[in-house]
Amino acid sequence: MIRLKTFIKMICLLFLVITLGGCWDRKEIEKRAYVISIGLDKGTGDNLKISYLIANPDYGTQQQGGGTNEPPQEIISFETGDIITAETKANTVIAKEISYDLLRNIMVSEKLAKDKNFIRWLYDTTKEREIRRDVFLVVTKEDALKFFEQNSPKLESRAHKYFDLIIRRGLETGLIPNSQLHRYLRITESDADLFLAIYATTEHNPEEEKPSTEGDNLFAGQFNTTGETNRTQFLGSVIFKEGTMIGKLTGEETRIANILNDVEPAPEMVVSVPDPFNKNFRIAAKLKKLRKNKVDFKIKDQSGKLHITIPLRVDILTDQSMVNYAKSLDKRNELKSYLEERFSSKINKFIAKTQEEYKGEPFGWSLFARKKFLTLPEYEKFNWEKQYPDMEISTKVEITFGNFGRQSRMPKLKSVRE
Numbered sequence: 001m002i003r004l005k006t007f008i009k010m011i012c013l014l015f016l017v018i019t020l021g022g023c024w025d026r027k028e029i030e031k032r033a034y035v036i037s038i039g040l041d042k043g044t045g046d047n048l049k050i051s052y053l054i055a056n057p058d059y060g061t062q063q064q065g066g067g068t069n070e071p072p073q074e075i076i077s078f079e080t081g082d083i084i085t086a087e088t089k090a091n092t093v094i095a096k097e098i099s100y101d102l103l104r105n106i107m108v109s110e111k112l113a114k115d116k117n118f119i120r121w122l123y124d125t126t127k128e129r130e131i132r133r134d135v136f137l138v139v140t141k142e143d144a145l146k147f148f149e150q151n152s153p154k155l156e157s158r159a160h161k162y163f164d165l166i167i168r169r170g171l172e173t174g175l176i177p178n179s180q181l182h183r184y185l186r187i188t189e190s191d192a193d194l195f196l197a198i199y200a201t202t203e204h205n206p207e208e209e210k211p212s213t214e215g216d217n218l219f220a221g222q223f224n225t226t227g228e229t230n231r232t233q234f235l236g237s238v239i240f241k242e243g244t245m246i247g248k249l250t251g252e253e254t255r256i257a258n259i260l261n262d263v264e265p266a267p268e269m270v271v272s273v274p275d276p277f278n279k280n281f282r283i284a285a286k287l288k289k290l291r292k293n294k295v296d297f298k299i300k301d302q303s304g305k306l307h308i309t310i311p312l313r314v315d316i317l318t319d320q321s322m323v324n325y326a327k328s329l330d331k332r333n334e335l336k337s338y339l340e341e342r343f344s345s346k347i348n349k350f351i352a353k354t355q356e357e358y359k360g361e362p363f364g365w366s367l368f369a370r371k372k373f374l375t376l377p378e379y380e381k382f383n384w385e386k387q388y389p390d391m392e393i394s395t396k397v398e399i400t401f402g403n404f405g406r407q408s409r410m411p412k413l414k415s416v417r418e
Contacts, residue, residue, distance in 0.1 A: 033095075142201060176236070289311065308395045339399055
């Protein structure tokens with residue numbers, strides 16, 4: 001009996017050892033072609049033009065001695081009826097197996113994003129298991145294929161690293177929105193809010209370029225730069241309503257949207273404003289939300305009334321007019337009133353634009369409104385999307401000052417010049 005039990009245990013143990021062997025489906029890196037970005041453009045008729053930006057995993061590796069004769073990337077473009085079958089079609093040209101394991105962004109041309117059938121093509125991504133839901137959706141001014149061809153970073157030759165760094169930094173500064181694919185799908189299906197996608201381009205029109213003194217009120221391609229650097233710019237956002245592009249926001253408007261949206265924490269932002277004490281200078285300040293906005297929603301006459309209180313901490317980084325805010329309470333109060341009025345004016349102007357032009361909001365306020373209804377049918381009957389353009393909306397910015405720079409004592413300009 002003991003021997004029988006021992007035999008059974010040995011058989012079970014052997015079976016477990018066999019099942020632990022996880023190398024049966026292993027595929028070597030050099031046998032796979034890793035797509036790091038997918039480009040989508042309009043094709044002929046009802047077709048879709050798809051482009052693959054494929055990374056070379058051997059480029060710059062130690063095995064290659066830090067260099068290789070092979071290029072760091074490869075681009076292939078062709079027309080197809082959907083995204084799913086495109087993977088196998090590409091293997092008629094690409095010898096290695098196509099893989100989406102390293103896919104981090106999907107580039108879409110403006111022309112395709114405005115097409116009413118765009119959402120049908122993008123929903124193909126939900127059927128492909130390898131496409132992660134946290135990939136970023138980026139809208140390009142030009143065709144996505146041209147964007148791939150013109151993009152040429154100088155300091156980072158590996159395209160996947162470049163996209164990762166520039167998008168991450170753009171999110172940290174608030175100049176681009178968090179446009180992950182799962183947010184596009186969720187917001188589109190909820191049919192109440194607007195979705196913001198990243199806006200980028202490699203095209204520059206000299207007539208549209210603006211100097212850096214314009215602040216953040218720019219679109220991608222309008223920021224005027226000189227020197228030897230990449231022409232690609234990630235700045236601003238694109239508005240989607242019901243899955244289709246309806247407009248664009250500047251970097252400044254995108255930052256306001258980030259401040260008003262409490263679904264995700266707003267990043268710290270460094271801004272530049274005119275100096276209220278000397279019109280010849282500007283003040284650099286760092287903005288940080290102390291906590292979530294206070295959203296007060298009330299139903300009034302079968303419509304809605306919104307009041308939003310925005311708590312901001314402001315650190316003053318420059319004082320070119322030599323006011324010395326750290327020592328002058330009156331000047332601080334005057335500056336506080338000026339900043340609150342200026343920020344409130346810009347926020348109210350942008351909210352009015354969303355009501356009049358876009359007929360919707362990208363701030364996630366519908367989530368707060370739902371809490372005011374006892375049942376979901378009551379909320380659906382209210383019809384948030386239809387009511388929003390006519391709502392009475394007011395905002396209040398509450399500023400708390402932080403630091404005024406590491407050196408609070410200002411030098412006397414007269415003695416410096418002498």
